[in-house]
Amino acid sequence: MQFPGRHDGAKVIKRNPRGLTMGQQHDAYFVPTKSQWPIVAALVMFITVFGAAHWLNAGPGEAGFGKGVLTIGVIGIIGMFFGWFRSVINESLAGSYNAQVDTSFRMGMMWFIFSEVMFFGAFFGALFYVRMYSLPWLGGHGHGVLTHQFLWSDYVASWGANGGGGPEQAGGAFRTVPAWGLPLLNTLLLLASSVTVTIAHHALRAGQRGKILVFLGLTVLLGATFLYFQAHEYMEAYNELNLTLRSGVYGATFFMLTGFHGLHVTLGTIMLLVIWFRVLKGHFDKDHHFGFEAVAWYWHFVDVVWLCLFLFVYIL
Amino acid sequence: MSYAATHDQHDDHHGAPKSFFQRWCMSTNHKDIGTLYLIFALVMFFIGGSFAMLIRAELFKPGLQLMQPYFFNELTTMHALVMIFGAIMPAFVGLGNWMIPLMVGAPDMALPRMNNLSFWILPFAFLLMLSTLFLPGGGPAGGWTMYPPLSLQSNSLAYVVFAIHLMGISSIMGAINIIATILNMRAPGMDLMKMPVFVWSWLITAFLLIAVMPALAGAVTMLLTDKYFGTNFFNPGGGGDPVLYQHIFWFFGHPEVYIMILPAFGIISEIVPTFARKPIFGYKAMVFAIACIAFLSFIVWAHHMFAVGLPLGAEIFFMYATMLISVPTGVKVFNWVATMWGGSMTFETPMLFSIAFIILFTIGGFSGLMMALVPADFQYHDTYFIVAHFHYVLVTGALFAIIAAAYYWMPKWTGNMYSEFWGKVHFWCSVVFVNVLFFPQHFLGLAGMPRRIPDYNVAFANFNMISSIGGFLFGASQLIFIGVLIHCAFFSKKKATDRVWEGAKGLEWTVPSPAPYHTFELPPVIHDDELAHGHVND
Amino acid sequence: MTSGSIRHHGIRRAFTTLTIGALALFGGAAQANPHSWQLNLTRGASTWSPVPYHLNNISLAVCTVIGLLVFSAMFIAMFRFRKSRGAVAEKWSHNTMVEVIWTTIPVLILITLAWLATAGVTSWADTTGSQMTVKVTGYQWKWRYDYVDYLGKPVNKVGFMSKLDQQSDDTRQLDSGMDPYAVKVGDENTYLLNVDKPLVVPADTKIRFVITSGDVIHSWWVPATGWKIDAIPGIVNSAWANFTTPGTYRGQCAELCGQDHGFMPIVVVVKSKADFATWLAGQEAASGAPAAAPQTAQAAAPAPVPAGGQG
Numbered sequence A: 001m002q003f004p005g006r007h008d009g010a011k012v013i014k015r016n017p018r019g020l021t022m023g024q025q026h027d028a029y030f031v032p033t034k035s036q037w038p039i040v041a042a043l044v045m046f047i048t049v050f051g052a053a054h055w056l057n058a059g060p061g062e063a064g065f066g067k068g069v070l071t072i073g074v075i076g077i078i079g080m081f082f083g084w085f086r087s088v089i090n091e092s093l094a095g096s097y098n099a100q101v102d103t104s105f106r107m108g109m110m111w112f113i114f115s116e117v118m119f120f121g122a123f124f125g126a127l128f129y130v131r132m133y134s135l136p137w138l139g140g141h142g143h144g145v146l147t148h149q150f151l152w153s154d155y156v157a158s159w160g161a162n163g164g165g166g167p168e169q170a171g172g173a174f175r176t177v178p179a180w181g182l183p184l185l186n187t188l189l190l191l192a193s194s195v196t197v198t199i200a201h202h203a204l205r206a207g208q209r210g211k212i213l214v215f216l217g218l219t220v221l222l223g224a225t226f227l228y229f230q231a232h233e234y235m236e237a238y239n240e241l242n243l244t245l246r247s248g249v250y251g252a253t254f255f256m257l258t259g260f261h262g263l264h265v266t267l268g269t270i271m272l273l274v275i276w277f278r279v280l281k282g283h284f285d286k287d288h289h290f291g292f293e294a295v296a297w298y299w300h301f302v303d304v305v306w307l308c309l310f311l312f313v314y315i316l
Numbered sequence B: 001m002s003y004a005a006t007h008d009q010h011d012d013h014h015g016a017p018k019s020f021f022q023r024w025c026m027s028t029n030h031k032d033i034g035t036l037y038l039i040f041a042l043v044m045f046f047i048g049g050s051f052a053m054l055i056r057a058e059l060f061k062p063g064l065q066l067m068q069p070y071f072f073n074e075l076t077t078m079h080a081l082v083m084i085f086g087a088i089m090p091a092f093v094g095l096g097n098w099m100i101p102l103m104v105g106a107p108d109m110a111l112p113r114m115n116n117l118s119f120w121i122l123p124f125a126f127l128l129m130l131s132t133l134f135l136p137g138g139g140p141a142g143g144w145t146m147y148p149p150l151s152l153q154s155n156s157l158a159y160v161v162f163a164i165h166l167m168g169i170s171s172i173m174g175a176i177n178i179i180a181t182i183l184n185m186r187a188p189g190m191d192l193m194k195m196p197v198f199v200w201s202w203l204i205t206a207f208l209l210i211a212v213m214p215a216l217a218g219a220v221t222m223l224l225t226d227k228y229f230g231t232n233f234f235n236p237g238g239g240g241d242p243v244l245y246q247h248i249f250w251f252f253g254h255p256e257v258y259i260m261i262l263p264a265f266g267i268i269s270e271i272v273p274t275f276a277r278k279p280i281f282g283y284k285a286m287v288f289a290i291a292c293i294a295f296l297s298f299i300v301w302a303h304h305m306f307a308v309g310l311p312l313g314a315e316i317f318f319m320y321a322t323m324l325i326s327v328p329t330g331v332k333v334f335n336w337v338a339t340m341w342g343g344s345m346t347f348e349t350p351m352l353f354s355i356a357f358i359i360l361f362t363i364g365g366f367s368g369l370m371m372a373l374v375p376a377d378f379q380y381h382d383t384y385f386i387v388a389h390f391h392y393v394l395v396t397g398a399l400f401a402i403i404a405a406a407y408y409w410m411p412k413w414t415g416n417m418y419s420e421f422w423g424k425v426h427f428w429c430s431v432v433f434v435n436v437l438f439f440p441q442h443f444l445g446l447a448g449m450p451r452r453i454p455d456y457n458v459a460f461a462n463f464n465m466i467s468s469i470g471g472f473l474f475g476a477s478q479l480i481f482i483g484v485l486i487h488c489a490f491f492s493k494k495k496a497t498d499r500v501w502e503g504a505k506g507l508e509w510t511v512p513s514p515a516p517y518h519t520f521e522l523p524p525v526i527h528d529d530e531l532a533h534g535h536v537n538d
Numbered sequence C: 001m002t003s004g005s006i007r008h009h010g011i012r013r014a015f016t017t018l019t020i021g022a023l024a025l026f027g028g029a030a031q032a033n034p035h036s037w038q039l040n041l042t043r044g045a046s047t048w049s050p051v052p053y054h055l056n057n058i059s060l061a062v063c064t065v066i067g068l069l070v071f072s073a074m075f076i077a078m079f080r081f082r083k084s085r086g087a088v089a090e091k092w093s094h095n096t097m098v099e100v101i102w103t104t105i106p107v108l109i110l111i112t113l114a115w116l117a118t119a120g121v122t123s124w125a126d127t128t129g130s131q132m133t134v135k136v137t138g139y140q141w142k143w144r145y146d147y148v149d150y151l152g153k154p155v156n157k158v159g160f161m162s163k164l165d166q167q168s169d170d171t172r173q174l175d176s177g178m179d180p181y182a183v184k185v186g187d188e189n190t191y192l193l194n195v196d197k198p199l200v201v202p203a204d205t206k207i208r209f210v211i212t213s214g215d216v217i218h219s220w221w222v223p224a225t226g227w228k229i230d231a232i233p234g235i236v237n238s239a240w241a242n243f244t245t246p247g248t249y250r251g252q253c254a255e256l257c258g259q260d261h262g263f264m265p266i267v268v269v270v271k272s273k274a275d276f277a278t279w280l281a282g283q284e285a286a287s288g289a290p291a292a293a294p295q296t297a298q299a300a301a302p303a304p305v306p307a308g309g310q311g
């Protein structure tokens, strides 16, 4: 995206990155028309969080209108997404989006994913901190001698079932999910899905619609199965292992990390599904398919996060 | 073909749409959205300022006169949140929206609709946050840092957390937009090392925003689950640690304070050369310094936590890293002075505010450096010495830069000249009273007055009274600013020329004043001598 | 004598104001507690407390010098190179030499400061060889002190709560109509800086404080010690102080801890070793009854010592 220094107008036209002559420049810059969707989006987001907050705040037993407002908000958000994306898709089909707009979209998606990485970073950071510092300190190691001596003298620090509940065994005794069962299976599922989505991408470049549909469909299925297994795993954790959100920092980090990841897989799967239908409708051709690529990137990102989870949450 | 089709969709192609709602609520125009941001920031500044006035009124003399302590803590908390997330940051985003496309020769922001969304989230977010003041349980009162376990005692935590989530989403989208605009929309010939320093500073700031806002979102989410879903992130009984929150918060919080100063550096680096009629000294060094500061800002966060009982090694590491920041910052200060040296200076209002910025920000920086020395910080920490420090860098730093920018670009926005006389009156009142307001707070801190207290021993009476008087007068002085703005926008008879300032360089001065609704629909042909830094080869 | 007491002598007022100014800027141990017009940190009253005091003065001096240089350069430029004096802008915009110089000189200055500060914080962190341990616990909004050991021997159940004194508490109520200036011990105004039962410790003794909290985060700060450290629930921090001069030293909670954060002061009464020994014996006798659990120690303890009286 970087242009070499130009000193005279003449060359500018020749070296113009969009390969257009001055005449076309005028249209080459695309400034989208006015849209009601942004402000609608802001509104429904507000309704959602207001409902959520009110609901959380309503004391036990209190009725409150929180839940209702929350539902309205969520429905609103879904509707908003449909509306906004429809208008974008139409413009894209109308060919309004030139190379430059495409690049802007790509950058937008990349930096969005980067921000997601940082969000997970906060929770991974918490995980590392409790495992490397706070738990050992409570157990009297290194910097924590006095803390241990004066407050938790009979606490033996260790991770997982026998230490993750913290000195007060918050949430009661629990067992942890073994890495080599469902989690391993899920890892394989996601890895496979990454492969299938890539194959679909190549097929798209090659313009073989049938192949795309098959492999994209596979990806969706793999994602759905992953979610099914994770739901299964959660139920097992709650019912058999007594591993809950309340199970000390172990439970907190375990469920927040896997939970937020699961949420992202859900979104990813939905987006893949949408893309599948768009392929069916023939929205993409071999050099105009940003929507497809954006979702593919997102999917790879979700995949990588899971690998980190598998390593740091389940194995280690 | 299809181009023509979209061309017709350009209802607003040759000027602003007539309908008010269409123009302001559905806008995809960087100038209108920039204006919205700026107005919003101004309103928030007055709200946050009114809170500050109440704080100063209660602290006017010993003994509680006006309010219960809890309400005082609410004021302190809200004052900070409103000023930081409502006034300073949106003001910078507004300036970025208005000027970046003009400065790089782009027709608009890269993602105009997302731009509109970023803005419209803000009013709702602050509606949500300010509404907590009227909740039965009262608003948040744990300070803007919201340390657990105290913040978990608040009844309105959920509202504030969600409000912060919204602000975070808004900032991140705004930042993405700015990065995409700068990297993708520059006119041919505007290569990176020719961009105005303001654009550079925003590019780096945007990166900081995307990097740390999610961390804040994560931290407050943990607060939320700890309070409402029984997680144990911050509860040692469950193996967690309250200090963990502080680490995550300050990993966001320190870059955040640079998010509030880097664009200010950019602004000063635009204004000083203009009124010194001499190109910025050491352009590359300036850009590099900003990058250094941004990088260092990620590894100094624990200097806010010297008193939480960190291991000795950590205390020392974070002390060294923090002190290092003085070096690139110093380079900037020195370069501004060197830019003036050998120039041909005039002192219009923007320049006056910039000069005040250089001096007063430096003073704030000095107190910062003093606090970086761990043993000294054991005394300074959580006293009014800190309060004095960050108001020097935030009010006479960030805020003064924003005011300077407003005076500097107002003629380009409105097409009229503001009243130089009243501008100067505003300047002199502000610069005098702001020091009456904040300088004595250094003494209060050194004498041992803690922050966040509604009442104090009589030993602190004198300087508090002086500070309060300065506060009221400084506040009142800002009313002059409003007057100047309104006059300039609606009543000023003096039309502005395109270049506005004799020494002004850069693309934004090549378009008419007021800047037409659409600019650079054709990429401009760039002649380097047009650019502020085009012909520098250092 | 404190600046407060001499202010009233009519004739010596002029001279006095000078003294006050001097004291205000370089307050010694006599000035360990805040006083009107105080301009600088206290030197404190412990062996370590001069460290932050001197660091503060040195770094302030360094910054002042740098500031004067930078600002005077700027003002000279503003005077010499103003258009109204017919100055014509020069073209240069770069000079590697000076840039290198003004990057390296600050580095050198910083290294010196860092070296001093490192020594200071290292000595602060070293709690070894302490002859006494006091456990400090913060609560919303009072402090609890438990004497753990003294001169190697465990102390037998001496512990008590310490909260804002009654007079201040009545006065500080919203429109109580009472005058903060009237809250005094002797001629020292103790508004919001006095407690019902102060912490009593011996002079010339390396005391280790172990600090924690029962609810939210507080911060235990007595400027005379030269440091403050957070009291965090579930975590124990430690720091040490060795008071050089007997006296009454006042401080406050320094971490926002809720509505009465401003109203949980700290008072440390430093006695000579001998006086302290007798005081401690008295306390142990009073709370000696096996029944007295630490929590009820406060009730068992004798009537509040009028803080400020001693030393």
Ligand code: HEA
Residues within 6 Å of the ligand: B145, B257, B258, B260, B261, B303, B304, B305, B306, B322, B323, B325, B326, B327, B329, B330, B331, B333, B361, B362, B363, B364, B365, B366, B367, B368, B369, B371, B372, B373, B377, B380, B381, B382, B386, B389, B390, B393, B394, B397, B398, C063, C066, C070, C106, C107, C109, C110
């Ligand atoms: C715009 C915002 C801003 C900026 C730019 C800074 C800049 C700096 N800040 Fe500040 N800071 C805050 C906003 C800011 N700060 C806020 C809001 C808080 C309080 C948060 C809270 O608790 O609520 C805070 C708190 C804070 C603390 C914690 C204090 C405590 O709570 O105990 C510390 C400690 O190290 C610190 C240090 C610094 C340093 C070293 C710089 C440096 O960047 C300054 C560098 C600049 C200079 C040094 C001057 C110019 C340089 C020269 C002229 C060169 C030569 C100089 C020398 C060699 C000395 N700041």
Ligand code: HEA
Residues within 6 Å of the ligand: B045, B046, B047, B048, B049, B050, B052, B053, B055, B056, B076, B077, B079, B080, B083, B084, B088, B142, B143, B144, B145, B387, B391, B394, B395, B399, B437, B451, B452, B453, B454, B471, B472, B473, B474, B475, B476, B478, B479
């Ligand atoms: C970006 C930031 C910013 C800005 C611009 C300001 C501006 C001001 N701030 Fe503050 N402030 C903070 C950021 C900022 N502050 C932060 C982060 C904290 C820490 C919070 C915490 O501890 O958690 C803080 C805390 C803080 C405190 C300490 C509170 C405490 O510890 O209990 C005080 C006390 O004096 C104060 C005062 C002021 C004043 C007088 C102004 C003035 O500059 C305001 C001037 C503006 C106006 C007054 C508004 C405009 C005029 C009118 C509304 C007209 C009507 C008024 C009159 C006619 C008098 N601020």
Ligand code: CUA
Residues within 6 Å of the ligand: C138, C139, C141, C217, C218, C219, C253, C254, C255, C256, C257, C258, C260, C261, C262, C264
């Ligand atoms: Cu206890 Cu503040």
Ligand SMILES: [Cu+2]
Residues within 6 Å of the ligand: B253, B254, B257, B300, B301, B303, B304
């Ligand atoms: Cu900081």
